[in-house]
Amino acid sequence: MNDLRAPTRQGVLGDEASGAAAPYWQMHGITKRYGGVVALDGVDFACEPGEIHAVLGENGAGKSTLIKIAAGVVTPTEGRLLLQGREVRFAGPQDANAAGIVCIFQELSLLPDLTVADNICMTAPPGRWGFINHRAQRRRAEALLARVGCADVNPLELVKNLPLSRRQMVEIAKALGRGPRMLILDEATSALTAADVDKVYGILRDLRRDGLAILYISHRMHEIKELADTCSVFRNGRHIETFAKGARSDNEIVHLMIGREYTQVYPAKPARPAAPAPALTVDKLSWGHRLNNVSLTVGKGEIVGLGGLDGQGQRELLLALFGVLRGVTGEIAIDGKPGKPGSPRAAKSERIRMALIPEDRKSEGLLLPMSVRDNISMASITRFTQGLGGIFIDRERQNARIDEVVRQLAIKVGDTESPVANLSGGNQQKVVIAKWLMTEARIILLNDPTRGIDVGTKQEIYQLLRELADAGTAILFYTTDYDELIGCCDRVSIMYDGGIVRELRGSDINEENIVSSALNIAMESVPPAAETAT
Amino acid sequence: MTAADLKLRIAQSQGLLIAIAVFALMFTLYISNHPAGLTVPVLTTAANKAVLLALVAMAQTLPVLTGGLDLSVGMVFVMTNCLASTLVSGNPLEVAAGIVVVLLAGALAGFVNGAIVVYGRLQPIITTLATGAVYYGIALLLRPVPGGDVQEDLADFMTYTVVEVVPTSLVLLLAVVLLIWLPFRNSVVGRGCYAVGSSEGAAYMSGVTVDRSRLAAYTLAGLLAGIAGLMLTFVTFSGEASAPIGGTYTLNSIAAVVIGGTSLYGGAGGAIGSIFGAFILRTIDDLLFVFDLPPLWQPLFQGVVLLGAVSLGAARVFRIKNRLELFN
Numbered sequence: 001m002n003d004l005r006a007p008t009r010q011g012v013l014g015d016e017a018s019g020a021a022a023p024y025w026q027m028h029g030i031t032k033r034y035g036g037v038v039a040l041d042g043v044d045f046a047c048e049p050g051e052i053h054a055v056l057g058e059n060g061a062g063k064s065t066l067i068k069i070a071a072g073v074v075t076p077t078e079g080r081l082l083l084q085g086r087e088v089r090f091a092g093p094q095d096a097n098a099a100g101i102v103c104i105f106q107e108l109s110l111l112p113d114l115t116v117a118d119n120i121c122m123t124a125p126p127g128r129w130g131f132i133n134h135r136a137q138r139r140r141a142e143a144l145l146a147r148v149g150c151a152d153v154n155p156l157e158l159v160k161n162l163p164l165s166r167r168q169m170v171e172i173a174k175a176l177g178r179g180p181r182m183l184i185l186d187e188a189t190s191a192l193t194a195a196d197v198d199k200v201y202g203i204l205r206d207l208r209r210d211g212l213a214i215l216y217i218s219h220r221m222h223e224i225k226e227l228a229d230t231c232s233v234f235r236n237g238r239h240i241e242t243f244a245k246g247a248r249s250d251n252e253i254v255h256l257m258i259g260r261e262y263t264q265v266y267p268a269k270p271a272r273p274a275a276p277a278p279a280l281t282v283d284k285l286s287w288g289h290r291l292n293n294v295s296l297t298v299g300k301g302e303i304v305g306l307g308g309l310d311g312q313g314q315r316e317l318l319l320a321l322f323g324v325l326r327g328v329t330g331e332i333a334i335d336g337k338p339g340k341p342g343s344p345r346a347a348k349s350e351r352i353r354m355a356l357i358p359e360d361r362k363s364e365g366l367l368l369p370m371s372v373r374d375n376i377s378m379a380s381i382t383r384f385t386q387g388l389g390g391i392f393i394d395r396e397r398q399n400a401r402i403d404e405v406v407r408q409l410a411i412k413v414g415d416t417e418s419p420v421a422n423l424s425g426g427n428q429q430k431v432v433i434a435k436w437l438m439t440e441a442r443i444i445l446l447n448d449p450t451r452g453i454d455v456g457t458k459q460e461i462y463q464l465l466r467e468l469a470d471a472g473t474a475i476l477f478y479t480t481d482y483d484e485l486i487g488c489c490d491r492v493s494i495m496y497d498g499g500i501v502r503e504l505r506g507s508d509i510n511e512e513n514i515v516s517s518a519l520n521i522a523m524e525s526v527p528p529a530a531e532t533a534t
Numbered sequence: 535m536t537a538a539d540l541k542l543r544i545a546q547s548q549g550l551l552i553a554i555a556v557f558a559l560m561f562t563l564y565i566s567n568h569p570a571g572l573t574v575p576v577l578t579t580a581a582n583k584a585v586l587l588a589l590v591a592m593a594q595t596l597p598v599l600t601g602g603l604d605l606s607v608g609m610v611f612v613m614t615n616c617l618a619s620t621l622v623s624g625n626p627l628e629v630a631a632g633i634v635v636v637l638l639a640g641a642l643a644g645f646v647n648g649a650i651v652v653y654g655r656l657q658p659i660i661t662t663l664a665t666g667a668v669y670y671g672i673a674l675l676l677r678p679v680p681g682g683d684v685q686e687d688l689a690d691f692m693t694y695t696v697v698e699v700v701p702t703s704l705v706l707l708l709a710v711v712l713l714i715w716l717p718f719r720n721s722v723v724g725r726g727c728y729a730v731g732s733s734e735g736a737a738y739m740s741g742v743t744v745d746r747s748r749l750a751a752y753t754l755a756g757l758l759a760g761i762a763g764l765m766l767t768f769v770t771f772s773g774e775a776s777a778p779i780g781g782t783y784t785l786n787s788i789a790a791v792v793i794g795g796t797s798l799y800g801g802a803g804g805a806i807g808s809i810f811g812a813f814i815l816r817t818i819d820d821l822l823f824v825f826d827l828p829p830l831w832q833p834l835f836q837g838v839v840l841l842g843a844v845s846l847g848a849a850r851v852f853r854i855k856n857r858l859e860l861f862n
Contacts (some may be wrong), residue, residue, distance in 0.1 A: 073739065094741040109739035113732035113801035115546075118725060123741045130721050154543045174740075289854060319856065326855045343857075364858070 022085030024049045024213045025070065025101070025182055030079035030239075032065050035052060039065040040076070041237040042401070047182065052204060052214045054224040057234035058482070059258055063217050066234070067184050070215070071103035072096030097123065100181030102190045108171050112160035117141035119159055120174045144173040149199040154358040164289075165192050172200065182213040190225065201227060221250060221521045233257055250521055251512075258482075258511045265459055266487030267466040276300045279474035280334065280354075280443050282321065285330035288317045292499040293330070298443070303465060305489030305509075306478035308518045313498035314478040315359060318445045321476075322356040323347045330406040334443070348439055355379070355436035359447040368421040372413050375420045375431050376402050380438035405434045410460065426457030433464070443474045450484065462488055482514050496520045549795015549803060552846065555811040560817040567824040574695060581701035582693050582769055584816040588707055588784045589762035591808035592715065593669035596751040597759075598791050600801030601731040602651065602658030606666030607759045608784030610643045612775060613673040614763025619682025622764070629685045632733065633764060640760015641753055643669055648752030652745045666784070674773035680774035681793055682767075684737075689768040695727025703765065707809065710761060715805045718754060727751045731800020789836065793843040814839060 013160045023046040030041040040062045055356065057063045057246070068074040069081070072090030081088050083099055090096045117138050118125075123140040126136035133456055141155040151438045152393050159167060169189065175183060185204075189197050203228060204214060218224055222533075224231065232242040233256040240256055248256070276299030281475050285294040289311050298304045306314045320328045323341035334342040334352050341347035358364035377384070377398055384398035385391065406416060413423060420431055429449060446465075450458045465488060469475055479485060485492045492504045494517040502517040544551065564580075565572045590607050597604040614636050619631030643665070653843050692702050716722040724748030729737035747765045762783075767773060787808075794811030796803025816836045822828070 092741075093739055097741045105739060109736045111729045111732040111736050111740070111801070113797075114725070114728055118728075119740075120727065122725075123722075124723075125722060127722075130723065131717065132722065132725065134720070154542060155537060156539055156546075206692060319858070324857050325855065429592070438768050 015085065022082070023047060024084060026082040026085075027066075027069070028080040028082065030069060030076045030081070032062075032069065033077045034073065038237050040069075043234075043237070043239045045232065045239055047213045047215055048230075049181070049213045050208055050211045051218055051229040052208055054216045054218065054228035055234065056224070056231060056253065056257060056327055061234040061257070062237040064186065065237075067103060067186055067215065067217065067372065070096065070101055070182075070184060071105075072101070073103075086121050094123070097178060100179070101184070102175045102178045102180035102182070103184040103186065104171050104175045107165055110159045110167055110174070112169055113158060114154050115158055116145070116153055116162070116170055117155035117345050119170060120144055120155070120177050122174065124178070140177065141173075144177050145170070147176065148173045148203060149196070152192070160324070165196060168192055169196060169200075172203070176203070179337055180212060180216065183273040184215040184217075186217045189218065197223075205223060221253075221519050238266045250516075254512060254515050254519075258515055266462050269466075269490060270301075270470065272302075272490065277301055279334070280321070280476065281331075281333040283331040283333070285317070285320055285328060287316060287320050287325050287328045287330070290498050291320060291328075292497070294495075294498075294500055296466075296493050296500060296503075298476050300474055300491050301472050303469050303475040303477055303488055305485040305492040306476060306495060307482070307485045307492050307514055308495040308501075310480060312518075314495050315447060315493070316498075317477070318356060318447050318478060321347075322354060323422055345440040348441070351516070353439065353441050354445065355439060355441035357432055357436060357444065357446045357449050359451070361428055361432050365435075366420050366428060369419050371417045371422050372406075372411070372423070373399070373402055376405060376416075376434045376438060379435050382405050383439070401438060402434075405437050408437070409434050409464065426453040429453050429457065429461070433461070433477040441473065445474070446475065446477045446479075447476075448479055450479065450481065482511055485514055486510060494518055544728060547795070549807035549846070550807040550810070553794045553807050553814065553843075557810045557813045560814060560821060564820050564824055574699060574701075576694075578695055578701040578703075579840070580816070580820060581703045583704040583819075584813050585707050586762055586766055586769065587783065587786055587790060587816060588809040588812040589710065589758055589765065590785045591812040592710065592756040592805040593758035594784075594787035594791050595796055595805040595808045596727065596755045597647075597658060597662075597792075597804065598788075598796055599731045599800055599803065600727045600751045601749050602732070602748075602751075602756050603788070603798075604644075604647060604662045605659060605784055606643070606662040606669055607755060607787055607849075608782070609666040609669040609673070610640055610756055610759035611645065611763045611766065611783050612777075612780040613669040613676070614640045614760040615674040615766045615770075616677040616682070616773040616775050618764050618767035619684060619710060620676060622688075622767060623683045623685050626643055629688060636764050637760045639759060640763060641757040644756015644759070645749070645753040647756065648749040651752060652748045663709045664782070670775065670777060670780055673780075677775045680772060680776075681812065682773040684767045684771055687769070689771055691819065692765065692768040706761075707763065710758070711806065714754070714758070718750075719804065723747050724751045728801055731797075732802070786812070786815055786836075789840045794841060811843075 025047040027043060027045040030040055032041045033037070043062070043066065045066065052141055055063050057065065066075060066279060069076050072093045072095050075090070080348060088099060111122070120141045123139045125132045126140060127133040145151055145153050147168050150166065150173065153162065153166055159170065162170065169192070172188065189200055192200065208214060225413070229245050231245065231253070233240045233253065235257060253472065264441045278297040279300045280298040282294060282296050286292055294317055296304065308314060308319070316325065319325050321332060321345055323343045331338060339352055340345065341354065344356070346352065362368065367378065381393060381431050382396045384401070386394040402416065406413065411430045411434065412427055420428060423431065433449070451459060465475055465477070477489060486509050489509065492509050492514065493500045494504070494514065496518065501520055504513055504517070564664055568576055570576055590611055593607045596606055610641060617639055618632065618636045620627055621635055624631070647662050649667050650656055650665070651658050654661070692706065694702060696702050696705050723746060726737070726742045726744070727750070729740070729742045730744050730747050734744060790811030791808045792811070793801065793814055794807025794809065796807055815836055818839065819829070819832055822835070
């Protein structure tokens, strides 16, 4: 199969002599800071040729930063990188590629408007003097596609016309075509069918036999058990432990992945003798392949958490509830009456009164150049109108209410007429929340609202959520922080692969249960999701 | 090539094929209603007018493919016209040297655009708006009043026919396609331009030399605009620093690119389509003439054709399932 690799590279065992005893790839004391946030903290890591090395960790444990550094996308703040014992520095992905390190990213690195063949032979196409030999390129693409078992894909097809699972296989073919000596797979099987996954396993085992070093990032425990020779666990930007396959049980691995103290203070949860009346009832909601028969209820005055790993459909669920997605099937009932909103405008209407605090406040939540006052009033303008059938804004009434909300949320702003862009992240998030408080929403959906904001503001937000709930608001709260699920939520639904796999309540809401449910592995203490949620 | 391959190729060059068909229809209509019919002089006149816009539209295509826009192509066109009207005359050696300088000046103007966009990280639209004004200023300095001269034998040859049948300007256009466009499209750098326009992030992650591709696109755009400026000098026998000409050609070049099936988002399309887009815009003019309609109607028809072309490209909106993606 060597003929499939880029012509500039020797076989996979090229200069074995110079490698001697040093591991193929080493990272020494690697630290990466983004502003004040430490993504990786003094990490030592090594990867040997001829092994599949699994990297495990929660969201934000530092896995993606680790592979981005190896792939040359991110340069470390401190520390040394060694390739076969020699120190290297990567200015960009090209440098890492040239060194034989090829990464298959979770967000596909394919070019949608180009053909499959163009993509597979992107940087080193066959040809002479900088010109591409299309026939040779096509032959190489066909051979590589055949190797990954996708001979049915026409190399002339545009990538954007392929389904996601095929695209992922093209991505793998592209990586193989670069003749890697270290291959990094970041959740590379997340969109594949079972048959494709088997093919990929077979290819990876072949490559291991050929002496490649393979770094495998996956959240699927069974994949890791099946494939990995070595596992490394990361937590909070630190390398916790590396152990050989089978040296640790599933439970021990989950404990290694969690192992942190509570740092946040949460308001007390109310005792709930009986289930509250449902405010939001979702029945068998589906959307394409991204949402599969999601059913849940949120009662009046209840905070229901949405958990699970990133990208298991939580975001899509909130968007579907808020009327952003087209072609959603299933039923949504508000206060027991059917009422599927067809647009965000319908969702916030008097009949439904729903609010969505979006994930990305800068693009979906705020109008950055406009004033704090304009931002806060944006969703509720229609509630403050007067004259001629309500075409003018009653500034006085509106401003009085804005001042009230600014006080209630303790938004630190000198002048409410100044642009919202000048505020800190925490205060910006408060403005987004204030905007929706103005609509007096009965149902509030939150998409990871505390991401990237300071601890103090986080605690104020927890307090506010509980106050709103006590006043009868139904809250559906998606967060990537497990602490928040435990501290804030009356019930927690864990999503996996577009569906809800478990519902936790009461004392069952703990880290072990959340993490194991998120990984979709059974633990004895976890009861299956109640069929008829109350 | 199998039937399936052929089907794919047709589907992928839909925009180009539609442009060719529309042009063929319009041109047939024009010729069949022309009092003289299809004669060499009629064809030559039509070609000379169309090739100018076709070259400028080819120039515009390259920055658009990378996801940018070049608002200075018309001004480079005018500037090189003024330069050619002072340099391309005298003995054959002087003429040849003059042509080389004119083309280099065009390429340099494009290179400056590219360098500012790539290394200055400025937005292409505002960059080229500014440099376009600069290039127009240079044109005014070169030629404060219309005038100048160009080697007459060469100009005659370039605006008449080869072996009395084929308009020389069409041969020039074909040569540009064969010697510049097709090699570029089949080069690693050229494909880099498509990659950058398709998804800059993914291109970078794939190890594409993003900066070099962008720079090449703008430089080549300058060169093509320079060729057009030279051709304009042959057609008019003089140079004129005319802001209306520069502005009109810039805007029509964008229209021609879109009508020819190139996406303004970048990444898809090509210069051949833009040539036919330019031909279509030019033929509107001629059609109004043969049907005795007032030429004042020309902008209206151009606008309708442009709207029609853009609507074809906007059909994707109906397939979007996440409304947030409508705004991206």
